[in-house]
Amino acid sequence: MKTYIALLRGINVSGQKIIKMELLRQALAELDFDNVSTYIQSGNILFQSTILDPKKLEKQIHDLIEKHFGFDVAVLVVTPDDLKAVVAKNPYADENIEEPQPYVAFLSEVPAIENIAVLSAMDFQNDRFQIIDKAMYLHYAVGAGTTKLSNAVIEKKLKLTSTARNWKTVKKLIELSEAIGK
Incomplete structure (x- = not known):
């Protein structure tokens, strides 16, 4: 299993x-x-x-x-290993970001370079992102609730499926997955 x-x-x-x-x-x-x-x-x-x-x-x-x-x-x-890899590769880890909480968007596939370029050319004020493999690391300057870098925009510009989770949830899912079947 x-x-x-x-x-x-x-x-x-x-x-x-x-x-x-x-x-x-x-x-x-x-x-x-x-x-x-x-x-x-x-x-x-x-x-x-x-x-x-x-x-x-x-x-x-x-x-x-x-x-x-x-x-x-x-x-x-x-998989739990996928989540652990996402945490390990966090490009914002050294910034000690606490508020607003960072997010990661899980992508259905590695986005095409030309689609990343389209998204990168957009102005999201102080909101930032970095894509590594099938993970899009998001840092919202004010918070996820007011960003123009929404999941709908991510999906439309990258031409794929995406769903985002905050770091607290990602870490809790790792913890819970490790306890399964014990």
């Missing part, structure tokens, strides 16, 4: 695509997953599976959510 974390994009945000985590866990019982749990309402699912292809897992979870809740929800599946 391999441990995974599924990151759902855009659920339970501003009254949109409301999915109660208890009902989601119940629905996930249909899939051949073990040790299923969720963390906070923004759509973080921890589980174990014998399936080794994250894309197959993404499709299974996507289709299950559509069937049970009627929502087309993007799903990105990562």
